[in-house]
Amino acid sequence: MADSAGVSRHVPVLYQPVLAGLQPAPGGAYIDGTVGAGGHAAGILAAAAPDGRLLGLDRDPAALEVARERLRPFGERARLVQASYTQMAELAAGFAPAAGCDGILLDLGLSSLQLGDPARGFAFQTDGPLDMRFDPQAAPSADEIVNAWPLDELADIIFRYGEEPHSRQIARAIGAARPLHSTRALAQVVAGVVRGAGVVRGAGALRGGRAERGERIHPATRTFQALRIAVNGELDALAAVLPVALRLLRPGGRLAVIAFHSLEDRIVKDFFRRQARGDETDPTDPYPAPFEPALALVTRKPLTASPEELAANPRARSAKLRIIEKL
Numbered sequence: 448m449a450d451s452a453g454v455s456r457h458v459p460v461l462y463q464p465v466l467a468g469l470q471p472a473p474g475g476a477y478i479d480g481t482v483g484a485g486g487h488a489a490g491i492l493a494a495a496a497p498d499g500r501l502l503g504l505d506r507d508p509a510a511l512e513v514a515r516e517r518l519r520p521f522g523e524r525a526r527l528v529q530a531s532y533t534q535m536a537e538l539a540a541g542f543a544p545a546a547g548c549d550g551i552l553l554d555l556g557l558s559s560l561q562l563g564d565p566a567r568g569f570a571f572q573t574d575g576p577l578d579m580r581f582d583p584q585a586a587p588s589a590d591e592i593v594n595a596w597p598l599d600e601l602a603d604i605i606f607r608y609g610e611e612p613h614s615r616q617i618a619r620a621i622g623a624a625r626p627l628h629s630t631r632a633l634a635q636v637v638a639g640v641v642r643g644a645g646v647v648r649g650a651g652a653l654r655g656g657r658a659e660r661g662e663r664i665h666p667a668t669r670t671f672q673a674l675r676i677a678v679n680g681e682l683d684a685l686a687a688v689l690p691v692a693l694r695l696l697r698p699g700g701r702l703a704v705i706a707f708h709s710l711e712d713r714i715v716k717d718f719f720r721r722q723a724r725g726d727e728t729d730p731t732d733p734y735p736a737p738f739e740p741a742l743a744l745v746t747r748k749p750l751t752a753s754p755e756e757l758a759a760n761p762r763a764r765s766a767k768l769r770i771i772e773k774l
């Protein structure tokens with residue numbers, strides 16, 4: 448859906464549970480590390496009226512333009528910066544109150560705007576350049592990885608980030624077909640290997656989604672997911688930001704994270720569980736001090752989309768929301 452300004456009004460994933468979890472309130476200071484089209488951010492700012500503030504970050508300048516339009520009605524209360532959420536601490540310096548922020552949101556992965564634009568190269572259903580970068584100025588692009596990386600490294604990332612059982616054969620087939628410059632050409636090469644091996648079902652990275660329920664997925668799904676994660680360094684960024692976000696919160700402040708596949712969700716779950724137990728010790732420390740629990744789990748099990756949301760937005764099917772409160 449688009450309004451007269453062409454601004455997408457798609458409803459963000461798990462919108463109500465995110466707002467209910469973050470409990471935005473007047474006077475609060477919030478950070479949306481993945482502001483995207485600004486849907487969650489608009490909800491937070493509306494709930495924090497008249498004076499709550501939000502710092503919104505996104506690596507993608509095109510997403511920020513959309514967010515800027517959408518958040519214009521909130522004026523100075525919304526501050527938007529093109530940056531990775533891994534830079535959150537520096538960027539929060541002039542924004543966060545001394546006691547810390549009231550809430551932080553990370554809605555991971557890519558937006559439907561990015562997926563729906565063939566020129567960004569995220570989708571295998573349409574033809575486009577092999578790009579997949581959230582930040583178009585960053586390196587490498589998917590083209591560089593597909594065409595220039597050694598085949599064993601290519602196989603490794605397809606295995607690790609796609610949990611693709613045919614990673615070695617796929618890498619070999621890509622090597623034989625190089626150069627490959629379009630999403631369609633790559634999808635065809637991958638499909639040739641996976642279909643030939645007779646596998647289009649399974650769990651792994653797509654657990655919680657269609658694959659776990661035994662439904663058919665496109666044979667290139669895992670490889671495209673793997674490339675996107677590698678191009679954008681997604682799992683390293685996530686592992687790096689979680690302790691930073693926790694540090695930036697005030698006691699009682701909340702962090703909400705939406706993951707879209709099991710590799711992401713595992714990082715979030717493990718970090719939250721360790722910090723909630725408070726038994727994190729440094730094995731290299733000769734006098735390890737037992738840490739106090741740093742957070743409480745607001746969600747013991749991740750929240751998922753309701754049947755109504757799934758009917759309206761099938762993309763929500765693999766979303767898992769975890770929320771914690773800093774102690």
Ligand SMILES: C[S@@+](CC[C@H](N)C(=O)[O-])C[C@H]1O[C@@H](n2cnc3c(N)ncnc32)[C@H](O)[C@@H]1O
Pocket residue numbers: 459460480481482483484485486487488504505506507510530531532533554555556557558559581679684
């Ligand atoms: C699922 S969308 C967010 C949608 C948003 N919650 C909304 O309501 O419209 C994820 C966004 O995160 C951005 N992103 C991914 N990795 C990022 C990172 N390391 N730092 C900042 N933004 C990132 C993507 O560019 C994308 O726009």
